[in-house]
Amino acid sequence: MTATLNQQYVPAHGVRAPAGRAPAVRIGPTPVLVGIGAGAVAVLSLWWMNTTAISGLGDYLTNAGRITGLLAGYGAIILLGLMARVPALERGIGTDRLTRWHAMGGRYTVSMLVAHGLLITWGYAVTARTSVVGQGLSLIRDYPDVLYATIGAGLFVVIGAVSARAARKRMSYEAWHLIHLGTYLAIALSFLHQFSTGADFAGNKPAQYAWSALYGVVTALLLWYRVVTPIRQAFRHRMRVEGVRMEGPDVVSVYLTGRHLDELKAEPGQFFRWRFLTPEGWWASNPYSLSAPVSGGRLRITVKEAGGHSGQLARLRPGTKVMASGPYGAFTGGVRRRRKVLLIGAGVGITPLRTLLETLPGRPGDITLIYRARHMSDLVLRAEIEEIAFDRGARVHYLVGSREQLGGDPLGAEQLGWLVPNLKHHDVYLCGPESLTAATRESLREAGVSRRRIHHESFEF
Amino acid sequence: MTLTVAAPASGALLAALSPATRAPGPGPAAGKPARRVEECMGTVFSIDVRGAGVPADVLDAAVRRLHWVDATFSTYRPDSVVSRLSRGELTAEECPAEVREVLGLVREAAAASDGYFTEAPHGFLDPTGIVKGWAVERASDMLVAAGSTSHVVNGGGDVQLVGESGAGRPWRVGIAHPLRPRQLVAVVSARDAAVATSGTAERGRHIVDPHRGGPADGLASVTVAGPRLAWVDACATAAFAMGLDRGLAWLESLPDVEGLFVTPNGRTQHTTGFPQWGALT
Amino acid sequence: MRRFLYALLGTVAGLGGLIGLKANLTPSDAVAETAAAPPAAAVAPSTEANAPAGDAPADDAPAGDAPAGTAAKTATGKLATNPYESFQVKVTVSGTKITKVEVAGLKTKDKKSEQIATGALPKLQQATLAANSADVDTVSGATFTTKSYRESLQSALDQAGL
Numbered sequence: 001m002t003a004t005l006n007q008q009y010v011p012a013h014g015v016r017a018p019a020g021r022a023p024a025v026r027i028g029p030t031p032v033l034v035g036i037g038a039g040a041v042a043v044l045s046l047w048w049m050n051t052t053a054i055s056g057l058g059d060y061l062t063n064a065g066r067i068t069g070l071l072a073g074y075g076a077i078i079l080l081g082l083m084a085r086v087p088a089l090e091r092g093i094g095t096d097r098l099t100r101w102h103a104m105g106g107r108y109t110v111s112m113l114v115a116h117g118l119l120i121t122w123g124y125a126v127t128a129r130t131s132v133v134g135q136g137l138s139l140i141r142d143y144p145d146v147l148y149a150t151i152g153a154g155l156f157v158v159i160g161a162v163s164a165r166a167a168r169k170r171m172s173y174e175a176w177h178l179i180h181l182g183t184y185l186a187i188a189l190s191f192l193h194q195f196s197t198g199a200d201f202a203g204n205k206p207a208q209y210a211w212s213a214l215y216g217v218v219t220a221l222l223l224w225y226r227v228v229t230p231i232r233q234a235f236r237h238r239m240r241v242e243g244v245r246m247e248g249p250d251v252v253s254v255y256l257t258g259r260h261l262d263e264l265k266a267e268p269g270q271f272f273r274w275r276f277l278t279p280e281g282w283w284a285s286n287p288y289s290l291s292a293p294v295s296g297g298r299l300r301i302t303v304k305e306a307g308g309h310s311g312q313l314a315r316l317r318p319g320t321k322v323m324a325s326g327p328y329g330a331f332t333g334g335v336r337r338r339r340k341v342l343l344i345g346a347g348v349g350i351t352p353l354r355t356l357l358e359t360l361p362g363r364p365g366d367i368t369l370i371y372r373a374r375h376m377s378d379l380v381l382r383a384e385i386e387e388i389a390f391d392r393g394a395r396v397h398y399l400v401g402s403r404e405q406l407g408g409d410p411l412g413a414e415q416l417g418w419l420v421p422n423l424k425h426h427d428v429y430l431c432g433p434e435s436l437t438a439a440t441r442e443s444l445r446e447a448g449v450s451r452r453r454i455h456h457e458s459f460e461f
Numbered sequence: 462m463t464l465t466v467a468a469p470a471s472g473a474l475l476a477a478l479s480p481a482t483r484a485p486g487p488g489p490a491a492g493k494p495a496r497r498v499e500e501c502m503g504t505v506f507s508i509d510v511r512g513a514g515v516p517a518d519v520l521d522a523a524v525r526r527l528h529w530v531d532a533t534f535s536t537y538r539p540d541s542v543v544s545r546l547s548r549g550e551l552t553a554e555e556c557p558a559e560v561r562e563v564l565g566l567v568r569e570a571a572a573a574s575d576g577y578f579t580e581a582p583h584g585f586l587d588p589t590g591i592v593k594g595w596a597v598e599r600a601s602d603m604l605v606a607a608g609s610t611s612h613v614v615n616g617g618g619d620v621q622l623v624g625e626s627g628a629g630r631p632w633r634v635g636i637a638h639p640l641r642p643r644q645l646v647a648v649v650s651a652r653d654a655a656v657a658t659s660g661t662a663e664r665g666r667h668i669v670d671p672h673r674g675g676p677a678d679g680l681a682s683v684t685v686a687g688p689r690l691a692w693v694d695a696c697a698t699a700a701f702a703m704g705l706d707r708g709l710a711w712l713e714s715l716p717d718v719e720g721l722f723v724t725p726n727g728r729t730q731h732t733t734g735f736p737q738w739g740a741l742t
Numbered sequence: 743m744r745r746f747l748y749a750l751l752g753t754v755a756g757l758g759g760l761i762g763l764k765a766n767l768t769p770s771d772a773v774a775e776t777a778a779a780p781p782a783a784a785v786a787p788s789t790e791a792n793a794p795a796g797d798a799p800a801d802d803a804p805a806g807d808a809p810a811g812t813a814a815k816t817a818t819g820k821l822a823t824n825p826y827e828s829f830q831v832k833v834t835v836s837g838t839k840i841t842k843v844e845v846a847g848l849k850t851k852d853k854k855s856e857q858i859a860t861g862a863l864p865k866l867q868q869a870t871l872a873a874n875s876a877d878v879d880t881v882s883g884a885t886f887t888t889k890s891y892r893e894s895l896q897s898a899l900d901q902a903g904l
Binding site: 496593635661 | 877878879880881882883884885886887888891893894895896897898899900903
């Protein structure tokens, strides 16, 4: 059976690919970065216009403190905005990239915050010829809301420390998530002192309005997309578990059904955040990609049993209610520009790739899939993949084994070039653990694939 | 020297002129709480009358009294009584009774403080170290004589308190921090008391520069609390001149006053009885 | 990590540039509009007659005052001068709270005075609050002159009470 570029492929096993539709709204990374930069310039100009005179060390320090404070306050709300799960951003930038931006911005913001506290205290102390410690205590005691802000800052530092990769590895996702929620509290605590003690806002109503508007808009987005929308979707779609199937010793597929699922506009390659309403699993929301296109009022996810939660999936009973928010992710056919496509997946990263393999338009020979795994038993959905590949004329390469067994890095530039002729002219979709995708990206670039043609999604949030 | 007073208040005023009178006289017309702020003697006087209050004309009279004191005692006015006295144009007997009273207080203070409080700090007769506090005390007495049971008179930082500020609530006097403008170093709570603070020349907005300031054992300020202001004022002035160690010891030796010292680097020390009067902020 | 360090370095450089530029542009001539401490400092010139001190706006009282308790207004007053400096302080008051203090037209003889004057401003903003939060009725301190009274805590208390 052949398929041409313009014809949708109908897989043999009866799951119909969705008909093409106009792409939903996407906001790409460039406009967002430009917007964030413009906001930062506006914030700095607020300081510039409010400052009439600077002379002497105390002034230098105090003003540096004010600027870092403004940047920290701006940074904090931008960080929240990135995580608001705004669909246009999720589609245009991608969840994993947003998360990386959030992590980088978080480090920067916490640094600005700490610098702000220290510089202001030091600056005031120099001007007043008092000790820095005494000045700090005086600020906390006598200035309105500074005590709350200090508590908020302490919270931020703790959250920042706990979010460092080294610390995160040592704690459960649930514990980390709970601590991270403290960010909302920290921001609320720090907000008050910005108006009551901040020299740039005191008595400056327009600035206060603009700042409040910024915070208000982001808060509204957060509430809408993270709280209201999942609830709305739950009522609208009434998703339930239809059944589960063990794909292998450790791998389970969960079939879900619901109403009006086409309204979700879920594209192959995207994922949802799933909350299974069981006594043991209701409080956690985990991201899993769709492992098959949405069709016939049915969705499917395929999950490797890693950790306690996934064990719970195998035990899901049909009829269990599910709250799913999404779809998220920019890892879709929408970003493809070339006729030739290379799909590289490892571990659980194969699931969105399997969906893309089925639905990406292409002629025989256009699509290649590389599946990296340590052991044969790690290969998930293998039968399906081979069936689809056979039907489509797509090539599949399995790279199984450790590096020693394979005699080197199977995903190095040279090896890739050898495996995939004309590598430079491919769009590459890459999905797997962060370390693997990072290394493979390097290889691809080394092999001459342009950065813009590499699309990747990492599953370490 | 003439003293013009409004007729209705004259009885109360005359009663108040005799030294150390605090017995309330027959209260005339209905009093009411009031506040007054008046510029005088190169500084600002604040009067806050609460409780039963006093008639408005009594308040006016007290204010006029302050101006009279200014005119009489000011060493900046060459025609004031004190200036003429210091030039020898008048003898003490020719001066008003009040001037003699003040001079007597000055001598007492000088004796008690071993000369650290002196009537001629700059080489000529200058009782200003005590006059302001004394004037405030007198003004307060006038209000008491007119029936006030609760008021504070603050003359440029020297305070005389009568009664309490509200039901069961003593007056709270903030002690200005000499090094941090518009901040407090302590709060004194008291009824029927006086608080005076002595410091280096008027600060304004400036913060004392310890490298420009006085000798090593110098002080930024001394606050003294006691029953009556003229005496307390003199004690503060003397203790300030004495410096930290000597001043502290001297105040400890006096039975009815307590003191708080602030050094140029912000350190505070107080006499053992001070905590009964107030607390550091 | 590297990008983070670059971002920090860039920020430090940016801070230095902005602050240095602003320091260079610090103005040194007097500004036309004058201002002073809390509005309607009820200080009337002393007279022997029945001047009800406290509510008669004397000739050195501010123009355009905002009596305590009304909406935010900017208080104006006279040029403050002393041997070390002359400058104007513009104070914005909301109700009884000083919400903003600006200094303009610093003409100082002394660099230190300039830096003290502008540096003391963050504290000027909160001074009334300090008095209020300690809940005192009056303030004792080294004798102030009429001028420095205006910026003193006692003045703030008197304003609140009058």
